Amino acid sequence: MKPTNSPAGARESILSKIRTSLGASENDDARTAAAEQRITAKPRAAAPLRVAETGTDLLARFKDELQRQLATVAEVATATEIPAAIAGYLHANNQPLRLRHGADAYLSSLDFSSVEGFETARGAAAPDDSAGLSAAFAGIAETGTMALASGPDNPVTLGYLPDTHIIIVPKTRIVATFEDAFELLRERPSANPMPRTLNLITGPSRTADIGGRIVIGAHGPRRLLAILAGDL
Amino acid sequence: MSDPATKRPRVGLFATCLVDMFRPSVGMAAARLIEYADCEVVVPHAQTCCGQPAYNSGDRADAKALALQTIAAFEGCDYVVAPSGSCAGMLKAHYPRLMDEGSDDHARASAFAARVHELVSFLVDVRGLSDVPGAFSGTVTYHDSCSGLRELTIKSQPRTLLKSIPGLELKEMDDCEICCGFGGAFSVKFPDISNAMVEKKTANIAAADADIILAGDLGCLMNMAGKLSRQESKIACRHVAEILAGELDDPPIASSDDKR
Amino acid sequence: MQPTSHDFKSNARTALADRQLQEALSGIPGGLVAQRRAARDRLPEFDDLRDYGRDLRNHALQHLDIYLERYEQAVTEAGGHVHWASTGGDACAAILRICQGAGAQLVTKGKSMVSEEIGLNANLEKAGLEVVETDLGEYILQIRHETPSHIIAPAIHLTQGQVEADFRREHSQLPKDRRLIDPAELVDEARQILREKFLNADVGITGANFLIAETGSSIIVTNEGNGDLTQSLAKVHIVITSVDKVVPTFNDAAALLRLLARSATGQEITSYTTFSTGPRRAGDPDGPEQYHVILLDNGRSELLGTEFREVLRCIRCGACMNHCPVYNAVGGHAYGWVYPGPIGAVLNPGMIGIKEAGNLPNASTFCGRCESVCPMHIPLPKLMRHWREREFLEGETPFVTRLALKSWATLARQPWAYHALSRLMSRAMKFASGRHGAFTWMPFASGWTGGRNFPAPQGKTFQELWAAREKQAARTGRTQ
Ligand code: SF4
Numbered sequence: 003m004k005p006t007n008s009p010a011g012a013r014e015s016i017l018s019k020i021r022t023s024l025g026a027s028e029n030d031d032a033r034t035a036a037a038e039q040r041i042t043a044k045p046r047a048a049a050p051l052r053v054a055e056t057g058t059d060l061l062a063r064f065k066d067e068l069q070r071q072l073a074t075v076a077e078v079a080t081a082t083e084i085p086a087a088i089a090g091y092l093h094a095n096n097q098p099l100r101l102r103h104g105a106d107a108y109l110s111s112l113d114f115s116s117v118e119g120f121e122t123a124r125g126a127a128a129p130d131d132s133a134g135l136s137a138a139f140a141g142i143a144e145t146g147t148m149a150l151a152s153g154p155d156n157p158v159t160l161g162y163l164p165d166t167h168i169i170i171v172p173k174t175r176i177v178a179t180f181e182d183a184f185e186l187l188r189e190r191p192s193a194n195p196m197p198r199t200l201n202l203i204t205g206p207s208r209t210a211d212i213g214g215r216i217v218i219g220a221h222g223p224r225r226l227l228a229i230l231a232g233d234l
Numbered sequence: 235m236s237d238p239a240t241k242r243p244r245v246g247l248f249a250t251c252l253v254d255m256f257r258p259s260v261g262m263a264a265a266r267l268i269e270y271a272d273c274e275v276v277v278p279h280a281q282t283c284c285g286q287p288a289y290n291s292g293d294r295a296d297a298k299a300l301a302l303q304t305i306a307a308f309e310g311c312d313y314v315v316a317p318s319g320s321c322a323g324m325l326k327a328h329y330p331r332l333m334d335e336g337s338d339d340h341a342r343a344s345a346f347a348a349r350v351h352e353l354v355s356f357l358v359d360v361r362g363l364s365d366v367p368g369a370f371s372g373t374v375t376y377h378d379s380c381s382g383l384r385e386l387t388i389k390s391q392p393r394t395l396l397k398s399i400p401g402l403e404l405k406e407m408d409d410c411e412i413c414c415g416f417g418g419a420f421s422v423k424f425p426d427i428s429n430a431m432v433e434k435k436t437a438n439i440a441a442a443d444a445d446i447i448l449a450g451d452l453g454c455l456m457n458m459a460g461k462l463s464r465q466e467s468k469i470a471c472r473h474v475a476e477i478l479a480g481e482l483d484d485p486p487i488a489s490s491d492d493k494r
Numbered sequence: 495m496q497p498t499s500h501d502f503k504s505n506a507r508t509a510l511a512d513r514q515l516q517e518a519l520s521g522i523p524g525g526l527v528a529q530r531r532a533a534r535d536r537l538p539e540f541d542d543l544r545d546y547g548r549d550l551r552n553h554a555l556q557h558l559d560i561y562l563e564r565y566e567q568a569v570t571e572a573g574g575h576v577h578w579a580s581t582g583g584d585a586c587a588a589i590l591r592i593c594q595g596a597g598a599q600l601v602t603k604g605k606s607m608v609s610e611e612i613g614l615n616a617n618l619e620k621a622g623l624e625v626v627e628t629d630l631g632e633y634i635l636q637i638r639h640e641t642p643s644h645i646i647a648p649a650i651h652l653t654q655g656q657v658e659a660d661f662r663r664e665h666s667q668l669p670k671d672r673r674l675i676d677p678a679e680l681v682d683e684a685r686q687i688l689r690e691k692f693l694n695a696d697v698g699i700t701g702a703n704f705l706i707a708e709t710g711s712s713i714i715v716t717n718e719g720n721g722d723l724t725q726s727l728a729k730v731h732i733v734i735t736s737v738d739k740v741v742p743t744f745n746d747a748a749a750l751l752r753l754l755a756r757s758a759t760g761q762e763i764t765s766y767t768t769f770s771t772g773p774r775r776a777g778d779p780d781g782p783e784q785y786h787v788i789l790l791d792n793g794r795s796e797l798l799g800t801e802f803r804e805v806l807r808c809i810r811c812g813a814c815m816n817h818c819p820v821y822n823a824v825g826g827h828a829y830g831w832v833y834p835g836p837i838g839a840v841l842n843p844g845m846i847g848i849k850e851a852g853n854l855p856n857a858s859t860f861c862g863r864c865e866s867v868c869p870m871h872i873p874l875p876k877l878m879r880h881w882r883e884r885e886f887l888e889g890e891t892p893f894v895t896r897l898a899l900k901s902w903a904t905l906a907r908q909p910w911a912y913h914a915l916s917r918l919m920s921r922a923m924k925f926a927s928g929r930h931g932a933f934t935w936m937p938f939a940s941g942w943t944g945g946r947n948f949p950a951p952q953g954k955t956f957q958e959l960w961a962a963r964e965k966q967a968a969r970t971g972r973t974q
Contacts, residue, residue, distance in 0.1 A: 180745075426506060484952060
């Protein structure tokens, strides 16, 4: 595809209509400066009181909010406990001991062979995968949301095709607000801070499109397990 | 402006066109309440209608002419008080918007607007009234008319005064803040929708199981009373000022003369 | 979509008589409305946030041209393509070109009101493409050949029983005796059928709730995850959106996200909020190979210069319709075009003309409940009134209405005559009503008296009573 396929002049015509409507001229330095200033300064709305009050336990808030969204939350002290925790969850939900994850170093270091019969695979999700495992780069306490950056470490399809989605959230990466999570993203060692996809996930897939009643497992995962890990 | 002998503020009563023509007893009740709040009442003859029918039909020019006429009619009053949230809202919130920003008319309309109050909020918020002359023993429920509620934030004031009447019990109904479906010309232009809306309202009124349904706007009251009357309901419908002032000699709205 | 807004009155009558529709609509107060209230109550600073959101959207609109250029530049740098479209036709043509360029046969779609606005599905189907709606509500509508009746809950007008019947008819390959009693069973059936489509789609089309100038990202907010499957499994991801959706920064998007779900469904946040920036990166194991954004104008740039500018702040949460007593009475289809409820009453006349959509801004009591819940503080009643003013100025107000208004206004400007007529009317009506207190039929108001009685006046006007009181007082000497 060519970079732009707009009908001749559509871009200019829309932009000029907008300027006419605003009573603005094309090279208005003051307006440009105001816009650039906002993009540079990135002002934030006041943080929600529930995470801004002094003494807020962000971890507790995160867990509480996420559980309200019908996700299961587990806590482990060290990485060595993770395979057994996942196995226990899959077993309790009558799921096979199988999962797939990306190239993330931490996930790759987990020793699933410590659980007998646990099969793991790497890469993007396949249609018959039953569980996907991802690593969040942040947990957002204000709503119990997990932030995931797509890429080889965390193929995005792992969070949507399999029936079960499991996300590891480092306890040290629990932040108060969305804006705090975006700040972490900006610190990523990459030219463009944005991955192809930034997924904010808060609970399993759901719908209320039939008679207004909530049903879990619409198109994406039917269940979501968040594991809060202490040693990350 | 105010009566120099007594220093009582002079209140211009804007009766509203519906009260004037359909239910003057509400105007008398309003006057009685304003006097009870230690004010002098005047009723300028040059008042007619606040202009809402024109304004809400997109006819700004006529609305503006009526606004200027009303403003002139109440020259010399310390306050302008209307027994209607809708008309008071028009005078207070919308008159200035009808005038060109920065014009003399705009300044006049704004100064006028500052003196305008809906009756019950005037009694409570401006005059600090906490009791009323009315006496009533029985149960009532209250409908919050839209303009009063959302344009003028009238919510607690009528309840405060109602609760000051010994023997009166206020039974809140569900969805008391939802529109009754009147909407002026709306009720005539879209009668089916209006009727469906008032049907939901009267169902809530009936469920509240009170003797009387009260509200602060005659338009809404005529709509609800009309529906209740069609449904042959026993629930009486009155303007809140009638109860507060104890003006209960006339039969309730849409009720036959035999029912007092 | 062929508008039927001019038939609003008869649409509404049909809707009021539709028992299934009424049953479906009866769930709104206890559902979306109650849920929003609960979400608001859990966030005490909600109203401050609304002020912040309004101000930031105003700022974005005030600098719209600049932010759009900035956004375009960021998308391009991320390897995506921006296509500008002045009209719905241009937008459809651009999308078709992209689909054909990719050799597409099967197109999956996430929910997008802009795609409804431009009639996208019909356009692509005419060119021989298979288009599958993947949002469950939209999928149900697609198999019913219906349009959404709500901007966030498109199938809100349907009961579970209707959906079951649709599935039995449409999915005839499945066993006839299967159980479809629980909503979960219906959802599961749709899930299986749509899985197939996701996996085989060539192009995935989504809408966008917001666009971010800072990073060139488009955001979708969903609960089902269909939008994510749509955009990450197909080779090509097309975003169909409009020029008003751009916000300066990520942080600005965060502020609006706090308002959006709470206002819409009463959720703190939806299950999935997804930011997409360009196509898949080198080394990415999944994601689309191409990323296109269609920026539709369709009259918005002109609206920006009018008294209707404020409507462009809208974030399409649907709260105004959930809280609208008229919408609750007649549902979304009666409005006769894409956007129903108060937002539609303001937006549609700008898009399909006041001649077609004139009923919509008139079909309001101005109760103001929409404005009181709108997270963007859009003065919807004021804007509806502005449409009525335009109608009046452009002579679209019906002749009889004009005549009645003019005669009444002339009279109201002569207090003496006005009061004389009031006295006469009051007496005459009182006389006509006898002792009944109300009329069961009234000339010129037979609509009203169709369902209600019309209260009779007391017989004297207030001006009369007051004059009598004054006279009495003068005679006896003032005592007060
Ligand atoms: S007008 Fe306001 S309430 Fe209605 S959809 Fe838009 S943002 Fe939501």
